[in-house]
Amino acid sequence: GHHLLEVDNLKMYFHTQDGVVHAVDGVSYTLDRGETLGVVGESGSGKSVTHMTIMGLIDMPPGKIEDGDILYRGESLLEKSEEEMRHIRGNDIAMIFQDPMTSLNPVYKIGRQLGEGLRLHRGYTKQQAQERAIELLRLVGIPNPEKRVNEYPHQFSGGMRQRVMIAMALACDPDILIADEPTTALDVTIQAQIIELMQEMQQKNGNAIIMITHDLGVVADMADKIMVMYAGRPVEFGTADEIFYESRHPYTWGLIRSIPEQAVDEKKPLTPIHGNPPSLVNLPKGCPFAPRCPYAVDVCHEQAPEYITTETGHYSACHFADDPAFLKFAPDTSRS
Numbered sequence: 161g162h163h164l165l166e167v168d169n170l171k172m173y174f175h176t177q178d179g180v181v182h183a184v185d186g187v188s189y190t191l192d193r194g195e196t197l198g199v200v201g202e203s204g205s206g207k208s209v210t211h212m213t214i215m216g217l218i219d220m221p222p223g224k225i226e227d228g229d230i231l232y233r234g235e236s237l238l239e240k241s242e243e244e245m246r247h248i249r250g251n252d253i254a255m256i257f258q259d260p261m262t263s264l265n266p267v268y269k270i271g272r273q274l275g276e277g278l279r280l281h282r283g284y285t286k287q288q289a290q291e292r293a294i295e296l297l298r299l300v301g302i303p304n305p306e307k308r309v310n311e312y313p314h315q316f317s318g319g320m321r322q323r324v325m326i327a328m329a330l331a332c333d334p335d336i337l338i339a340d341e342p343t344t345a346l347d348v349t350i351q352a353q354i355i356e357l358m359q360e361m362q363q364k365n366g367n368a369i370i371m372i373t374h375d376l377g378v379v380a381d382m383a384d385k386i387m388v389m390y391a392g393r394p395v396e397f398g399t400a401d402e403i404f405y406e407s408r409h410p411y412t413w414g415l416i417r418s419i420p421e422q423a424v425d426e427k428k429p430l431t432p433i434h435g436n437p438p439s440l441v442n443l444p445k446g447c448p449f450a451p452r453c454p455y456a457v458d459v460c461h462e463q464a465p466e467y468i469t470t471e472t473g474h475y476s477a478c479h480f481a482d483d484p485a486f487l488k489f490a491p492d493t494s495r496s
């Protein structure tokens with residue numbers, strides 16, 4: 161059968177006055193029902209823009225899909241009309257955005273915003289939509305939903321608004337839930353609750369989750385697979401275990417060393433990655449990570465690495481990804 165979602169060598173560039181921005185530059189992965197994919201990288205690595213492209217939200221100038229394909233249940237999303245895409249976004253693939261305040265309309269009551277998709281895509285009456293909105297608020301753990309459904313976004317706390325966003329995304333039982341840093345603005349306890357909630361929903365509905373985050377620690381326990389992105393492309397992809405315990409890319413090593421919990425032990429000091437991601441207009445000629453990579457040698461500055469893939473499908477874009485002597489530099493994340 162088909163994968164639920166198959167992204168195949170997707171490339172999307174922005175054509176700007178300053179030049180061509182290689183925002184998405186060869187992203188490939190597959191996702192099946194019930195799976196969770198973690199997409200990890202610093203801000204500006206292309207995580208969000210890749211998924212906005214997949215949602216069909218960037219298909220007009222200056223953005224242009226240059227190559228590749230996006231297959232949902234075996235059908236190319238690139239061949240869908242704008243109307244079909246709107247339907248897919250309302251029913252099948254939903255995205256929770258970073259900041260609930262920008263995605264919720266401040267002048268409409270929560271109930272109306274929750275019910276809008278159901279009225280639009282499912283033909284619910286106003287009354288049915290209101291009842292379902294109350295149900296959804298209850299589902300995401302908002303107390304007193306009969307009252308809250310008639311309130312406005314500003315009457316909700318940050319954590320509660322994030323729950324409303326999840327309720328909104330779940331309203332039409334999507335097959336795929338894309339969550340873009342849904343917890344960054346929240347405190348740790350609420351973060352944990354939101355993630356738990358998403359996982360409960362997943363167990364009930366069998367939907368797939370794509371979790372976008374700059375913090376590898378956030379997806380440590382929840383993801384089945386992880387894609388690490390840098391400069392608009394995946395630099396490493398594998399199961400969560402492969403990424404944590406058998407990583408083959410120095411950028412991933414840097415992300416692991418930046419997870420606060422990794423530094424509890426004094427022998428493993430917290431070491432942020434120095435420098436900044438490159439401009440996506442003028443990418444360095446060789447490995448895009450070379451200017452920041454502590455292990456870079458001449459060939460890294462000259463030649464872009466190809467993907468090196470293991471038998472299990474774990475791949476890495478580093479010249480030395482299959483060199484056992486080199487892999488000894490990986491952080492010591494002994495399994496416990």
Ligand code: SF4
Pocket residue numbers: 409410411447448449450451453454455456457460465477478479480
């Ligand atoms: Fe570092 Fe070279 Fe590997 Fe790039 S190819 S990640 S610069 S060692």
Ligand code: MG
Pocket residue numbers: 203204207208340
């Ligand atoms: Mg982002």
